[in-house]
Amino acid sequence: MTVKTHKTKPPRKRRGGFGSKQEQRFAYLMLLPALALVLIFRVIPLIWGFFLSLTNVDTLGNGDWVGFANYARAANDPTFQDSLINTVILLATLPIWVMLPMLLAILIHQGVPGGKFYRAVYFFPAVLSSVIIGAIFSVVLRYDGSLNNMLGAVGIDAIDWLGSSSNALGSLIAVQLWSTFGMGVLIFMSGLATVPDDIIEAARIDGAGFWQRLFLVIVPSLRPIIEFVAVVTTIGVLTSMFGLIYVLTGGGPGTSTTLPEFLIWLEQGKLNRPGYAAAISMILFVMMGGIAWMQVRIMSRNTNL
Amino acid sequence: MKTKPFLLAATAIGLVGAAAQAQELTVWDWKSGDPVTADYYDSAKAAFEAANPGATVKFVVQPHDQYYTLLGTALSSGKGPDVILLHGGAQAQTRADALLPLTAMADGFSGAEGFTANGEVIALPLTIQGFAVYYNRALYEAAGLDPNKAPSNFAELSTACEAIAAKGEVPCFALGNSQGFGGEFFISQIATSTFDDADYTAWAAGELAWTDPKVRAIADQWAAAAEAGWFYEGANSIAKFMDEYEMFMRGDAAHTVGLLSDVAHWKQFEEFHGEGGVGVFAYPNSDAELARLPFAGGIGWAASNQSAHPELALSLVEILADAERQAIFAVDTGALPANLAVDTSGLSSPALAEALALMAAAPGGMPHSILAPSVLEEWKRQSQLLLNGETDVDAAIEAMEVARNAN
Amino acid sequence: MSKPAKRDRRILWAASVPMMLLALSCVYPIYFAINNALKDRKGYILDRFGLVTDPSIENFVTAWSRARFDEYFFNSVTVTAGAVLALLLVSSLAGFALAVLRFPARKLIFGVILASLMIPVQVVLVPFYQTIVALELLNTRIGLILSYTAFFLPFSTYLMTAFYAALPRELVDAARVDGAKFLQVWWYVMLPMGKPALLTLGILNTLYCWNDVLISLLVLQDERTLMVGIAALRGEYTTNVPLLSAAIVLGAAPIVLLYVIFQRKIVAGIATGAVKG
Structure with missing residues (x-):
């Protein structure tokens, strides 16, 4: 987690060429367990899933080859289209997901009063499974829940956090953000440990104010971490919000919190259409492929590969 | 390795x-x-x-x-x-x-x-499942209604809800619709009183259009009840299981549409309101004379x-x-x-007796349970939007037809 | 000190207020879970937010026995320990090869492993299950350990590769000049050097494995891990919040304990790793 900041190290792919035959053999041997696991449990199922998406099998395995009919269905499915729009909205909030933990980590690093305590408890929600987080926030955010009670006490009208189409997705995003920001703080903290104190100190002596130091010195030096957190967060929000959606909104009201992963679950189980679910899965994977490409580039650069 | x-x-x-x-x-x-x-x-x-x-x-x-x-x-x-x-x-x-x-x-x-x-x-x-309206007799009395007279048709239910609204303390119906169950149940609450055998067959086969008056009535009456303020206002933010029922148990609403199976039923409600504290009736369809009680194998x-x-x-x-x-x-x-040989004398309560009497006198089916799952999902979504006033009945019916034809 | 320092302190104090509120919200779940776990069902329905008036440990007893926590707990510990160990070994081996050794197709292999990070469980649900069935791994703990290893491996491999790539090259060269074989270099040099990263990965992977529901549900269908047992307490209709809260307290306690014990080490480990780099 620490290491991606070491982009300044001289790349070691210098002087070209490969190692000795023995070195090469050892390399493949050492990679074998990792490659075998990834291929068997992830890559092969993915290819298998692609073939499944070209059929209309039911849960009993009966079905026919239907070509790209499931993809055509997706193109005409208003629910799927809405889920894509929701995904775009979700991705648009990405800067918050990165900036908030970064700001908190910098403040702790700069010695905010109580920083040690914050660092310890911020990680806490990340430890909890989405089952408990969902149970808590369904009590907090419901129309007669504790948040509206508190707002009522200071004279603010009740807001329908989860029940109205305009608020539900935002509320869901806020809860997911709350439950994961601690991980980001931890990653940024480790990154900040690599920013030499004397650079910050020098800037201070030069008369740079708090915010100037923050934006002109600290943030630029965190760039690799920012990229890393951005990519990891993107994967997280696209693939791990099912638990919260299920408990808090069930994808509604209407389709306002239906994300592709929730739709996959719905089609797969309740609606009993594994072929169509596989097609949506493939579309989701290809969408993420664009991000994957970006990610591989960023991560490769940071490891000097 | x-x-x-x-x-x-x-x-x-x-x-x-x-x-x-x-x-x-x-x-x-x-x-x-x-x-x-x-x-x-x-x-x-x-x-x-x-x-x-x-x-x-x-x-x-x-x-x-x-x-x-x-x-x-x-x-x-x-x-x-x-x-x-x-x-x-x-x-x-x-x-x-x-x-x-x-x-x-x-x-x-x-x-x-x-x-x-x-x-x-x-x-x-193993069980019989059905949807009965449970009402809180104490709240009826507080609103000046006869606690021993359950509404038997739409006009009487309207009167009751108006009286409860006039009292202004609790909503007429507790409702939880965050997973769309409120809307799902409503299909059977309404359609059970008007569907005949031919309708059930056509409905199960996906051949009964949502523009058919008997089907459209589901959306119409759902929207009308919401418009009239019968339902709990934050319904889309709470789950029917168990938020809605807990609300009814606390005495925070006059009615709830509960089950006949193993949860959310007379036994749990009487635990909070006492034997005789809860009454039962079938939800009336404004287009039908007789309000039928929907039930089927659970x-x-x-x-x-x-x-x-x-x-x-x-x-x-x-x-x-x-x-x-x-x-x-x-x-x-x-x-x-569901086994007819079971001796049910171990189950006795005033509310259950009322439910059993309704099941004998005005039995109805459970149309929602034979609807194609993908169409049912769409109705859940539309029911939420109708509650919020984010769509109207015509648009909802149109969306339902799209879903029915896509299936 | 000088004026700017004073202004800094003012900014930091001002920032401390919202940060404190945020910290309180992070502690709230502990209060919520424990408070409600001590209520009975009726007490919870009648007063959901209030402090428990008549505390009882009945829910803990029920959760422990009815949800067969002894059995599920053992499954969770076995599987998590096995998977974390496997993850650390496999990712450290792969990281060493990718970061230090020179061989053809290195970039390609690294790319494949990273790209598989983008395959979410939902996308491969059915085929993944069928793979498990085809390998006769269904309902075996080994099957679940291998699945966890496969699913969390890409991230771990990336991290180990990045970590090793940042170590001084001279260390490896020196070890090799001494005539050490690659496997020995890995065992005597890379593994001890990798401790900070391995510790961080150990904690993160423990967290992922312990909290997972979906993969465990698919692979161990007749047996149970703790989180699946807890998820199953939420019935079709009934959610007995006090019972669920008690189960969650029991399920989260080991992880929270682990985190509290190792927290200092994690942060220290990260710091030393950074200095070494």
Whole structure:
């Protein structure tokens, strides 16, 4: 987690060429367990899933080859289209997901009063499974829940956090953000440990104010971490919000919190259409492929590969 | 390092082989984790193992939210459980190809129609499921209504809701619709009073259009009730199970649409409001004279045709659904047993008596349970939007037709 | 000190207020879970937010026995320990090869492993299950350990590769000049050097494995891990919040304890790793 900041190290792919035959053999041997696991449990199922998406099998395995009919269905499915729009909205909030933990980590690093305590408890929600987080926030955010009670006490009208189409997705995003920001703080903290104190100190002596130091010195030096957190967060929000959606909104009201992963679950189980679910899965994977490409580039650069 | 996984896999194969030797049946359900059902399951296990020496049974409780996903993946790989708990209606019928026919054992059960596919009974019902309106007599009295006179038609229900609204303390109906269950139940609440046999057939086949007046009435009356302020305002933010019912239990709403099966029913409500504190009626359709009470087979036991021990699986299904076991389940949970031989005298309460009388006098079916799942999903969405006023009935009907035709 | 320092302190104090509120919200779940776990069902329905008036440990007892926590707990510990160990070994081996050794197709292999990070469980649900069935791994703990290893491996491999790539090259060269074989270099040099990263990965992977529901549900269908047992307590209709809360307290306690014990080490480990780099 620490290491991606070491982009300044001289790349070691210098002087070209490969190692000795023995070195090469050892390399493949050492990679074998990792490659075998990834291929068997992830890559092969993915290819298998692609073939499944070209059929209309039911849960009993009966079905026919239907070509790209499931993809055509997706193109005409208003629910799927809405889920894509929701995904775009979700991705648009990405800067918050990165900036908030970064700001908190910098403040702790700069010695905010109580920083040690914050660092310890911020990680806490990340430890909890989405089952408990969902149970808590369904009590907090419901129309007669504790948040509206508190707002009522200071004279603010009740807001329908989860029940109205305009608020539900935002509320869901806020809860997911709350439950994961601690991980980001931890990653940024480790990154900040690599920013030499004397650079910050020098800037201070030069008369740079708090915010100037923050934006002109600290943030630029965190760039690799920012990229890393951005990519990891993107994967997280696209693939791990099912638990919260299920408990808090069930994808509604209407389709306002239906994300592709929730739709996959719905089609797969309740609606009993594994072929169509596989097609949506493939579309989701290809969408993420664009991000994957970006990610591989960023991560490769940071490891000097 | 590289050989390790394969060695381990080989060991695992050995273990699986050994397990198959002992005649162990696996049962999947989503009920056996509930402490209240412990005696029922213990009794069934003991009876089965006594009747089939050498055989054992293992009950595996699955999380309900992943139940059908898991079942689907397992059945499609031929690795499903021997005995399966299923919901009546579409969920059971679409899996008929994986189940053993039970028609020979199905005499003496009510609600078996919901578990019938291609002329064969495919599961033995355990409970009767139905939707009854429960009302809080104390709140009726407080609003100046006669607590012993349940509304029997739409006009009387309107009067009651107006009186409760005039009092201004609680909403007329507790409602939870965050997962769309409020809307789902409403289909059966309304359509049960007007659907005839031909309608049921056409509806199940997806041939009854949402523009048909009998169907459109569902959306019309849902929107009208919301417009009239009958429902709890934050309905889309709370779950029907159990937020809505907890609201009713606290006395924070005058009515709730509850169940006849093992939860959210008279037994739980009387626990909070006392015997006689809760009354029951059938939700009236404004287009019908008689308000029918919708009910059908609720959940039932099926045997998988992939089972390695089909005779044992059938024997277990029979035991799980027999009168002795159903009596335990009924008394412990308060569910109405589907086995007609069960002595229900252990179940007695004023509210239950009212429900049983309604079931005899004005029985209706459960149209929502035979609707295609994808159309039902769309209605749940539209019901939420209608409550919020984010769509209108015409647009909702149009969306329903798109969903029906896409299916 | 000088004026700017004073202004800094003012900014930091001002920032401390919202940060404190945020910290309180992070502690709230502990209060919520424990408070409600001590209520009975009726007490919870009648007063959901208030402090428990008549505390009882009944829910803990029920959760422990009815949800068969002894059995599930053992499954969770076995599987998590096995998977974390496997993850650390496999990712450290792969990281060493990718970061230090020179061989053809290195970039390609690294790319494949990273790209598989983008395959979410939902996308491969059915085929993944069928793979498990085909390998006869269904309902085996080994199957679940291998699945966890496969699913969390890409991230771990990336991290180890990045970590090793940042170590001084001279260390490896020196070890090799001494005549050490690659496997010995890995065992005697890379593994001890990788401690900070391995510790961080150990904690993160423990967290992922312990909290997972979906993969465990698919692979161990007849047996249970703790989180699946807890998820199954939420019935079709009933959610017995006090019972669920008690189960969650029991399920989260080991992880919270682990985190509290190792927290200092994690942060220290990260710091030393950074200095070494």
